[in-house]
Amino acid sequence: MILAYIPVFVCLTLLVSAKWSFSYFGLSCFEQIIFHLKVPLEGTNTEFITDWIKKCGIKALGLTIIVYFIQSWFFPHPFVFILCAASLIWAAHTVGMFEWIINQFRKTDLYETYFVDTNTVKMTFPEKKQNLIYIFVESLETTYTSKENGGDYPEDLIPRLSRLGKEHLNFSHQEQLGGAHVLAGTGWTTGGIVAQTSGVGLTVPLTSHRFKEGVPFLEKTKTLQDILHEEGYQQEFCIGSQAAFGGRKFYFDTHGPVKIFDYNTVKNQLPANYPVFWGFEDEKLFAYAKEEITKMASKDQPFHFSMLTVDTHHPKGYKDRHYQNQYPERLSNIIHESDRKIGEFIQWIQAQPFYKDTTIVICGDHTSMAEEYISHTYDPSYDRTTFNTIIHAKNKPKQNKNRKFTSFDFFPTVLSAMGVKIEGDRLGFGTNLFSDQKTIPEKIGYKRFDKELRKQSKYYWEHIL
Known part of the structure; x- marks a missing residue:
């Protein structure tokens, strides 16, 4: 039963991390994320990992525990899937992913x-x-x-x-x-x-x-x-x-x-x-x-x-x-x-x-x-x-x-x-x-x-x- 909440934890982590990334890194555009996925990241200042654990990892874990008890006591099982979908959609919106996807099909002269x-x-x-x-x-x-x-x-x-x-x-x-x-x-x-x-x-x-x-x-x-x-x-x-x-x-x-x-x-x-x-x-x-x-x-x-x-x-x-x-x-x-x-x-x-x-x-x-x-x-x-x-x-x-x-x-x-x-x-x-x-x-x-x-x-x- 608890293993079934791993996807919930992942989705909530993405949601919390999306909001945190803009306040922490000040992302200028989604293109910035795509670029850094393609280049070496060796020598990165590792301080941000500690901050991420404190502000995202622990928070996502706490939210997952709350969701577990709320779902067990008050809501039917589909609630988990709706929550996961909503979290993913909101995270993608927060980092500008949807606009970036649309721009992949737009042409410019x-x-x-x-x-x-x-x-x-x-x-x-x-x-x-x-x-x-x-x-x-x-x-x-x-x-x-x-x-x-x-x-x-x-x-x-x-x-x-x-x-x-x-x-x-x-x-x-x-x-x-x-x-x-x-x-x-x-x-x-x-x-x-x-x-x-x-x-x-x-x-x-x-x-x-x-x-x-x-x-x-x-x-x-x-x-x-x-x-x-x-x-x-x-x-x-x-x-x-x-x-x-x-x-x-x-x-x-x-x-x-x-x-x-x-x-x-x-x-x-x-x-x-x-x-x-x-x-x-x-x-x-x-x-x-x-x-x-x-x-x-x-x-x-x-x-x-x-x-x-x-x-x-x-x-x-x-x-x-x-x-x-x-x-x-x-x-x-x-x-x-x-x-x-x-x-x-x-x-x-x-x-x-x-x-x-x-x-x-x-x-x-x-x-x-x-x-x-x-x-x-x-x-x-x-x-x-x-x-x-x-x-x-x-x-x-x-x-x-x-x-x-x-x-x-x-x-x-x-x-x-x-x-x-x-x-x-x-x-x-x-x-x-x-x-x-x-x-x-x-x-x-x-x-x-x-x-x-x-x-x-x-x-x-x-x-x-």
């Missing part, structure tokens, strides 16, 4: 109409090539700056980044500090990085098998790394976790070559109590970054160094030895400390001999997935965007305020910031924000763009994957 194949675009680099340092900051939002600066926190959690944005260049959706909107296929780390460096989203078809180990990642797509490789750049990607997680290593292995510096690179040199959080913390990441950049700068070739921070990762962030309890929320304090580290790192770069020939890009990889923190701390009506600033750009924008733009637009924009001339000022779904060209959202709006990205495209299969 978005790619044929607006997508520009980077392989066909002529680009001209300046005679003196700029180095590029690209800092992807985990979950960095404009939201974290003060309301006075265009954010939604009473004080400025990111004063150093805000100052850099004002002193240098910030592309904004408003008159104050602002940033890019995140659309389908770009709302998690790999999706955000790929969008910013290729102009392509990761709206992966269910039947695609092109994200497995040894299989080229977006083989037909020409990326920032491919372009810089052709121009003789040294390239490195530095990260404090295992680069294989989420397919990041596959992406950089396919497009480049790009040297990978991750947790596995230095794990034998770390203290016995490691890994911590996702691998090693940002304090070590910035120290390693200084060493690696110094090595690259000592060579005759121009260099492209990109890195991804981790301390502000959802759901709770990482408290290192510099953590100070200055604000009511744990993550607010971690964000503030991350701002201090990034500010110090930028000061170090600016003091180096190579700075005069270097463009620096700081950008959030996506908006935060720390749903509980966001919903309890900020106004739900606030228009959330990823923060950005470009330092030492070799170009001046015609309009950098009150723009409608997305993660895709950083691809041509970063190249333009390096002094590269791009024929047509379009690459992938991206538009060069330094130019007078309208972005796709400025032509058709965010809502329609996002809706079309979720549909199926023959072009995506044949020319991008």
Whole structure:
């Protein structure tokens, strides 16, 4: 008799987990789940397993026991089957599965109409090539700056980044500090990085098998790394976790070559109590970054160094030895400390001999997935965007305020910031924000763009994957 309630436990677990996943992970779309089912998950922070057991496993078990007694005393046997069916339907609805299934049968001509194949675009680099340092900051939002600066926190959690944005260049959706909107296929780390460096989203078809180990990642797509490789750049990607997680290593292995510096690179040199959080913390990441950049700068070739921070990762962030309890929320304090580290790192770069020939890009990889923190701390009506600033750009924008733009637009924009001339000022779904060209959202709006990205495209299969 008790064994008959195992399906009930499974169904209730799925129901509870579906609700929990959105509050814990802040899932941006069901495509995010499909993508992560297809890529390596090694190096995942295991803290979420403990939290899942506490908040989902135990709760589902308790509900199953309650159902057992209720059914035994009051209801006929079919109640169990109705409950299971209802739980499965509600769980699928909660994670957006039904909408995703419908979109598998919808077709779009978005790619044929607006997508520009980077392989066909002529680009001209300046005679003196700029180095590029690209800092992807985990979950960095404009939201974290003060309301006075265009954010939604009473004080400025990111004063150093805000100052850099004002002193240098910030592309904004408003008159104050602002940033890019995140659309389908770009709302998690790999999706955000790929969008910013290729102009392509990761709206992966269910039947695609092109994200497995040894299989080229977006083989037909020409990326920032491919372009810089052709121009003789040294390239490195530095990260404090295992680069294989989420397919990041596959992406950089396919497009480049790009040297990978991750947790596995230095794990034998770390203290016995490691890994911590996702691998090693940002304090070590910035120290390693200084060493690696110094090595690259000592060579005759121009260099492209990109890195991804981790301390502000959802759901709770990482408290290192510099953590100070200055604000009511744990993550607010971690964000503030991350701002201090990034500010110090930028000061170090600016003091180096190579700075005069270097463009620096700081950008959030996506908006935060720390749903509980966001919903309890900020106004739900606030228009959330990823923060950005470009330092030492070799170009001046015609309009950098009150723009409608997305993660895709950083691809041509970063190249333009390096002094590269791009024929047509379009690459992938991206538009060069330094130019007078309208972005796709400025032509058709965010809502329609996002809706079309979720549909199926023959072009995506044949020319991008």
